[in-house]
Amino acid sequence: MKKPRTVAALEDLGRVRLSRTFFFRNFLYSEVGNLYGVPNLPDDPELAIAVGRRLCTELLQPLFDSFGALEIRSGYRSRRVNALCHRRKHNCASNERNYARHIWDAHDQDGCAGALACVVLPWFADRYAKTRDVTPLAWWIHDHLPYSEVQFFPRLAAFNIGWRDIPKRRIESFIGKHRVLTRPGLANHEGRHGAYYRGLPRLERCG
Numbered sequence: 001m002k003k004p005r006t007v008a009a010l011e012d013l014g015r016v017r018l019s020r021t022f023f024f025r026n027f028l029y030s031e032v033g034n035l036y037g038v039p040n041l042p043d044d045p046e047l048a049i050a051v052g053r054r055l056c057t058e059l060l061q062p063l064f065d066s067f068g069a070l071e072i073r074s075g076y077r078s079r080r081v082n083a084l085c086h087r088r089k090h091n092c093a094s095n096e097r098n099y100a101r102h103i104w105d106a107h108d109q110d111g112c113a114g115a116l117a118c119v120v121l122p123w124f125a126d127r128y129a130k131t132r133d134v135t136p137l138a139w140w141i142h143d144h145l146p147y148s149e150v151q152f153f154p155r156l157a158a159f160n161i162g163w164r165d166i167p168k169r170r171i172e173s174f175i176g177k178h179r180v181l182t183r184p185g186l187a188n189h190e191g192r193h194g195a196y197y198r199g200l201p202r203l204e205r206c207g
């Protein structure tokens with residue numbers, strides 16, 4: 001598949017199914033792209049589709065099946081959209097830092113492929129509004145999903161979650177003072193952590 005240059009081609013890209021629930025179109029919306037009139041389209045749709053499928057089938061679909069509704073706050077970003085977002089200081093990292101993350105159709109400096117999305121789980125957002133604690137979800141993800149990286153944010157307990165062909169297995173929180181919740185080498189990284197997420201749904205995989 002080539003970079004879409006017609007409405008029909010863009011519609012075809014949007015119809016590509018990434019998992020049982022998610023289609024590529026779900027990840028193309030960009031407030032920055034809309035505000036500044038910059039199309040948010042991949043230069044390499046084949047790579048974007050391949051890593052998007054891994055993100056969706058291995059991470060987002062299990063979250064959806066287990067917690068119910070999953071809202072996408074930010075998905076795929078083109079190089080052009082991400083560079084504009086970074087330049088205008090709209091909470092976007094540089095292109096180099098977002099390759100194989102929000103910029104799905106580019107390998108990172110290590111030659112790895114990957115994809116990342118910022119999402120909200122309404123079920124957990126309601127719980128977070130009362131507890132202000134994201135660690136139960138952090139440990140649930142750590143124990144159940146093959147994530148590469150997760151970053152939690154204050155509003156609605158939104159979080160980045162990314163797949164990468166060589167995972168980093170790092171979870172951070174930007175709620176209050178920035179802290180690393182776990183990463184390889186920390187004493188808490190290994191083993192199971194079920195005591196932290198009692199009351200959260202069990203992992204569901206509905207096909």
